[in-house]
Amino acid sequence: xxxxxxxxxxxxxxxxxxxxxxxxxxxxxxxxxxxxxxxxxxxxxxxxxxxxxxxxxxxxxxxxxxxxxxxxxxxxxxxxxxxxxxxxxxxxxxxxxxxxxxxxxxxxxxxxxxxxxxxxxxxxxxxxxxxxxxxxxxxxxxxxxxxxxxxxxxxxxxxxxxxxxxxxxxxxxxxxxxxxxxxxxxxxxxxxxxxxxxxxxxxxxxxxxxxxxxxxxxxxxxxxxxxxxxxxxxxxxxxxxxxxxxxxxxxxxxxxxxxxxxxxxxxxxxxxxxxxxxxxxxxxxxxxxxxxxxxxxxxxxxxxxxxxxxxxxxxxxxxxxxxxxxx
Numbered sequence: 673x674x675x676x677x678x679x680x681x682x683x684x685x686x687x688x689x690x691x692x693x694x695x696x697x698x699x700x701x702x703x704x705x706x707x708x709x710x711x712x713x714x715x716x717x718x719x720x721x722x723x724x725x726x727x728x729x730x731x732x733x734x735x736x737x738x739x740x741x742x743x744x745x746x747x748x749x750x751x752x753x754x755x756x757x758x759x760x761x762x763x764x765x766x767x768x769x770x771x772x773x774x775x776x777x778x779x780x781x782x783x784x785x786x787x788x789x790x791x792x793x794x795x796x797x798x799x800x801x802x803x804x805x806x807x808x809x810x811x812x813x814x815x816x817x818x819x820x821x822x823x824x825x826x827x828x829x830x831x832x833x834x835x836x837x838x839x840x841x842x843x844x845x846x847x848x849x850x851x852x853x854x855x856x857x858x859x860x861x862x863x864x865x866x867x868x869x870x871x872x873x874x875x876x877x878x879x880x881x882x883x884x885x886x887x888x889x890x891x892x893x894x895x896x897x898x899x900x901x902x903x904x905x906x907x908x909x910x911x912x913x914x915x916x917x918x919x920x921x922x923x924x925x926x927x928x929x930x931x932x933x934x935x936x937x938x939x940x941x942x943x944x945x946x947x948x949x950x951x952x953x954x955x956x957x958x959x960x961x962x963x964x965x966x967x968x969x970x971x972x973x974x975x976x977x978x979x980x981x982x983x984x985x986x987x988x989x990x991x992x993x994x995x996x997x998x999x
Contacts, residue, residue, distance in 0.1 A: 691735045691743035698728040699746055702753040708925030715886045715895065719961045721923040722946055725754035761922065761945025765936075767973040772873040772996035774975075776801045777966055779880070779915040783954075783985035784837055785810030791982050792989065793820035799991055801826070802845045803868060805880035805915045807861070808985075809839035817843075830866040840864040840880045840916075846871070856901065858884025858894030865903075867910070873996035874911055879903060881916035881965075895919065899926035905934030905969055911996070914967040917950075917987060921962050935967040938992040941974040947988075949979055954986035966992040 701717075701724050704710055710718045728751040735744035778801045780792060785808060796804055804826055806813070811833040817823075826843035830851035833839045840853055840862045851866035865879035883898030884891060899920060905912050914935065920927040922937060922945065931937060939945045939962070948960020964987055968974065973995040979988040 687738045688740055688743070691738055691740040691747075694731045694734060695743050695746045695750065698724065698731055698750040698754065702728075702750045705757065705923055706753060708928070710925065712889045712892060715892050715924065718923045719921045719963065720959060721754065721921070722758045723959060725751070725758040728754045757923070758946070761940050762943055764943035765941045767941070767975075767995075768971055768997075770971070770973045770995050770997045772998040773870055775803070775870060775873075775876070775972075775994045775996050777803050777805070777878075777913065777915055777992045777994060778989055779805040779807075779917075779964060779966060780982055780989035781807045781882075781917040781950075781964065781985060781987035782809055782813050783987065784808050785813035785816075785833075785839070787813070787985040788983040789813065789816035789820045789822075793817060793822050793825070795980055795982070795989060795991070796822065796825050801991070802870070803878055804843040805864075805878065806841045806843075807839075807880060807882040807917045808837045809833050809841045810835060813839075814841070828868075830864045832862050832864050834862065838862055840882060842866055842878060842880055844868050844878075849875075850877075856883055856898040858891065858898045861898075863916070870996060871999075873999045876911040876913060876996065877903075878913045878915065881914050881918050881967075883919055885919040896926055899924075899930065902930055904930070905967075907934035907970065911969045911972060913969065913972070913994075915965070915990075915992075917963060918965050918967075919963050927965075931967065934970055936970050936972075936974065938966040938968050938974045938994070939977040939990070942977040942992075944977040944979075947977075947979045949988045949990060950986060953981070953988065956986075964988065964990050966990055968992070968994060971997050 732747040831841040832853040848866035861882040884894040886895040949964035951960035975993040
């Protein structure tokens with residue numbers, strides 16, 4: 673009897689220990705995510721919350737299979753929390769009823785100007801893009817885009833090309849006014865902006881966004897500062913669109929705070945919020961994450977959002993098909 677009971681008890685204890693250890697990372701992740709408490713290295717980690725949500729379901733299955741009640745309860749709560757914040761991004765939201773013109777916006781990080789200009793201009797041409805926002809924009813990229821025919825498609829521009837990663841630009845089909853650029857405090861990335869005059873719609877302020885990237889713990893403060901300095905929406909004022917490489921996902925509290933000012937994430941609204949925009953596209957073994965966004969005033973309707981590969985950059989271009997309120 674002793675020979676059979678003791679191993680059985682050891683097996684049960686081992687299973688209990690395994691289950692308790694398995695639920696801890698997900699539970700901590702859920703607390704940090706729901707509380708908006710990301711700090712230091714947790715900022716980078718939270719970008720991968722969709723993967724953590726999938727993992728939490730596997731942990732729940734493990735605890736149920738091993739019949740460990742309290743670990744299963746913790747795993748269930750964790751899975752509900754993480755899956756609950758992630759899955760709505762794959763479901764399209766209801767849109768405001770608007771009767772104004774369509775607006776097609778494309779944003780692309782050019783990776784130090786090295787993105788394939790021909791492919792980018794072809795995307796503009798095939799999709800009848802009305803406004804193009806670019807980041808990491810250089811003089812060489814400007815020349816390449818012009819040679820590829822962008823000037824004929826989008827003749828109005830507000831550009832600030834610079835060497836390396838700090839340049840920014842806007843190209844538009846419709847006239848631009850009140851244009852300029854501002855420089856972030858973190859990595860000195862610039863953000864071109866202008867007000868676009870679309871026939872049949874109110875003026876729309878568009879800005880090409882590029883706050884600092886939280887690539888290391890010692891630059892997280894720069895990331896926070898730049899995100900907090902992004903232009904807030906003006907729900908009782910002019911329409912506004914903020915598009916570009918925001919270096920944050922919807923699981924980062926500073927981006928959610930920006931949305932709370934009166935923006936909608938276009939991909940989230942269209943049910944395309946889980947499409948990765950940065951990660952393995954330059955060969956690095958990093959799972960795709962969604963850090964490129966089109967944030968639109970809540971009065972603007974979102975019809976669809978797509979991501980497109982552009983050779984020469986580690987980002988996907990994001991195309992948002994929008995509809996403006998009537999003017």
